[in-house]
Amino acid sequence: MIQVRPARVQDVPAIHDLIARAAERKLMVRRELRELYETICELMVAVDDSGQVVGCSGLHVFGPDYAELKGVAVEETQRARGVGRRLVAAAHDLAARLGVRTVFTLTQTPAFFEKCGYTVVDRAVLPRDIWSECVRCPFFPECRETALVIPIQVEPLQRNGAVGEDIPRADLGEAVNGVAVHPASRG
Numbered sequence: 005m006i007q008v009r010p011a012r013v014q015d016v017p018a019i020h021d022l023i024a025r026a027a028e029r030k031l032m033v034r035r036e037l038r039e040l041y042e043t044i045c046e047l048m049v050a051v052d053d054s055g056q057v058v059g060c061s062g063l064h065v066f067g068p069d070y071a072e073l074k075g076v077a078v079e080e081t082q083r084a085r086g087v088g089r090r091l092v093a094a095a096h097d098l099a100a101r102l103g104v105r106t107v108f109t110l111t112q113t114p115a116f117f118e119k120c121g122y123t124v125v126d127r128a129v130l131p132r133d134i135w136s137e138c139v140r141c142p143f144f145p146e147c148r149e150t151a152l153v154i155p156i157q158v159e160p161l162q163r164n165g166a167v168g169e170d171i172p173r174a175d176l177g178e179a180v181n182g183v184a185v186h187p188a189s190r191g
């Protein structure tokens with residue numbers, strides 16, 4: 005049985021290898037070991053019965069209202085069994101716990117993310133501060149990625165055991181195609 009759980013530092017070499025294999029096929033951006041250790045709190049893994057890592061995903065928070073789903077990869081022998089979908093759902097659970105209302109992703113595999121509930125949007129609606137990583141992309145500056153977003157139902161705050169209240173939404177300016185864009189991020 006496959007279990008999806010938060011990553012531990014011991015999982016990092018296997019996550020690194022999974023991403024490296026996808027990066028060799030130019031499907032995702034390569035990640036350095038150090039970067040993976042530093043962002044361990046953002047990462048989820050799928051492990052098999054023997055504890056071997058067979059999949060990974062990550063959620064990087066950019067601001068009070070949006071985070072990026074990144075680094076979703078599943079070992080080839082374990083694909084088409086719902087593992088990728090579960091890794092995406094785990095990232096959404098993390099976003100909901102953190103109070104992040106919009107998750108976006110940039111991918112060359114939009115059909116998979118559409119199956120996971122995402123909607124394609126114009127890349128231009130995404131905030132400018134997310135593009136710093138693009139220089140590491142093998143296709144830079146010719147972007148081949150599709151942008152997709154999904155709204156997240158955030159977990160209500162719990163106070164004194166009472167039924168939670170909603171978290172107030174930060175004022176991020178107008179929402180464009182469902183993605184809140186900070187006024188300072190717009191051109």
Ligand SMILES: CC(C)(COP(=O)(O)OP(=O)(O)OC[C@H]1O[C@@H](n2cnc3c(N)ncnc32)[C@H](O)[C@@H]1OP(=O)(O)O)[C@@H](O)C(=O)NCCC(=O)NCCS
Pocket residue numbers: 026031032074075076077078079082083084085086087088089090110111112113115116119120
């Ligand atoms: C994309 C990837 C993560 C999917 O993982 P997976 O475990 O095979 O996906 P699932 O089995 O959970 O599939 C969920 C749904 O998406 C569909 N799907 C999976 N991969 C797909 C693809 N490449 N294109 C279109 N649809 C896809 C499945 O058919 C399934 O649909 P269904 O529910 O109607 O049957 C995996 O193929 C992979 O690691 N690819 C290499 C890295 C990559 O491209 N990552 C994504 C970009 S960052």
